[in-house]
Amino acid sequence: MCLLGKVFGKDNDKSLNLKYPFIDAKNIAAIICCHVIKDNKPILYVSHDADDGMWQFLCGGSHEEKDAMVVSLHKVYLHDTSVSSIATLPLGGVAERKDINSTWQIYRK
Numbered sequence: 001m002c003l004l005g006k007v008f009g010k011d012n013d014k015s016l017n018l019k020y021p022f023i024d025a026k027n028i029a030a031i032i033c034c035h036v037i038k039d040n041k042p043i044l045y046v047s048h049d050a051d052d053g054m055w056q057f058l059c060g061g062s063h064e065e066k067d068a069m070v071v072s073l074h075k076v077y078l079h080d081t082s083v084s085s086i087a088t089l090p091l092g093g094v095a096e097r098k099d100i101n102s103t104w105q106i107y108r109k
């Protein structure tokens, strides 16, 4: 029998086993749209602003200022761990995907 299986059993929060992928601190502020948080829409557009280093995670729809929410980068990651694949997006970079199963298209703004 496997003792490790008992200690690290399936009751553990699986997010604990995933490595936080960003070089930015977990507690830095990031912008996420309310559609992702409240309506559970997928993140389809990410930008890493060159001027202030701010990360933005949007659903890909159209947005007004009131749709933006400020959360910690760690919260974004816990909400959708698939953002780990664009965690190295450089300053001034944008990543977009058509849907959650598509690969990210990365370009500069």
Ligand SMILES: [Zn+2]
Pocket: 033, 034, 035, 036, 058, 059, 060, 061, 062, 063, 067
């Ligand atoms: Zn949105």
